[in-house]
Amino acid sequence: MNEITTLLTLLTVHVIALMSPGPDFALVVQNAGRYGRQTGISIALGLSLGILLHSILSLTGASLLIHQQPMLFATLQAAGGCYLLWLGIGAVKGVLLPILRPASSPLKTATPLRVIANRKQALAKGFTTNILNPKALVFFLSLLSTLVPVDMSFGGKVTAIAILWVTSFSWFAMLAWLLTGKRLQKKIQQWTPCIDGICGVLFVTIGSMILFNLIQQP
Template sequence: MSEITILATLATVHFIALMSPGPDFALVVQNATRYGRQTGLYIALGLSCGILLHSILSLTGVSYLVHQQPTLFALVQIAGGSYLFYLGYGALKATWASWQREPASTTHIDAPQLLLSNKRQAFSRGFATNILNPKALVFFVSLMSSLVPATMSLSGKGAALAILWILSLAWFSFLAWALSTQRMQRKLQAITLYIDGLCGVIFSLIGAGILWQSASSLLI
């Protein structure tokens, strides 16, 4: 198989995975609809940098070594699951607090929520959500080991990393942009609270599932 074919296959598989609903997708949807375009774009940048780091660690074999050590991998799962559960709990808590207010105030973004419009915080949230997700570690280990041969040229491996990063940044940025247009914001304003609640449920369930899996592996 030629390097061009390998890179095309890699790009296709990765792009399909990007469009699949998961923590990264939910994070962009939640924050782009709630806080606007700038926050969504910086979260997209953080997510894509997390994907780039996962790709580098997988390509160099570091992620594979972590995955092969049950105790170490379980600790990674605990850290990632706890973080995702924390995001879910925070979203659900904020949603519940908003439900207690007057209906007219549910579309108002208060001062504490505006903290996430800080560029550094938005980038950090995106980066942490991706890099601490143990499912992402497993995905990239599988992707790199099955599609990128060890004999691939250095330029080919560099192109693979560039493709993964550019596709991730382009997709999540497009998602953030599409959800933050004035027309879309007017449509989403009435259901922002429901989006927050749904994303909170997604984060909580995924985080709890990862924690349960890591606890089970430690007890075996």
């Protein structure tokens, strides 16, 4: 398999993985429609930077070292699971509180809490969500170790990393751009509680599964 074929295969697999619903996808959907296009694109940049770091760590062998150190990998899993669980609980709580709060205090429920105040926070949230996801570490380690041969040229490896980063940013930025169109944004804002609830349940489910699998390990 020559390098061009390898890179095309890598691109295809990565695009399919990006389109699959997961924490990264849910984070863009949950926040872009609510906080606007710039916030959505900042989250996309943060997510893609996390993927860039995962790619570099995988190709340099650092991810393999982390994966082969039980305590270190368990710590990463615990941190990632807790972070996703925290995101999920916060989203679900934001949906339930206005419902459960007494009707006698309407002023307190009139304005929803803005969890992202600026672009730097959005970028940081995107980066943290991706880099703390242990499934992402395992995915990129498996993907790159399987498709990228050890003897691939330095230029080929740099190109592989660039493909993963550019494709990731382009996909999430396009998603944020589409979700913040005027017509669609109005509809999304109407369905914000439902979207937050679904994304919150997704975060809680994935985070709980990570922690449960961690506890079940001998």
